[in-house]
Amino acid sequence: MGIEVGGLLGLIWLIIVVWAIVKVAKSSAGGLAKLLWILALLFFPLVGLIAWFLFGPKG
Template sequence: MGIEVTGLLGLVWLIIVIWAIVKVAKSAASGLAKVIWIIVLLVFPLVGLIVWFLFGPKG
């Protein structure tokens, strides 16, 4: 049972991170800001996602 739950949570987490990267790519932020946000999201998935939700590009 544990493997299935962990796999499902991992899949949900992956979808959330991909969604955040797509939102960053479509935002009105400058090119450099987009690259920095995407790198932060990829290198630090948990912390990067929390910081992006709080301070990331809006809109």
């Protein structure tokens, strides 16, 4: 049971990170800001996601 739960949580986490990257790409932020947010989300998924929720582009 542990493997299935871990796999499901990993899939959910992947979906959340991909969703955040898509939201950043569609935002009205400048090109450099988008690039930096996407790199932060890719290289530091947990910290980047928290920072994006707190400080990222709104709307």
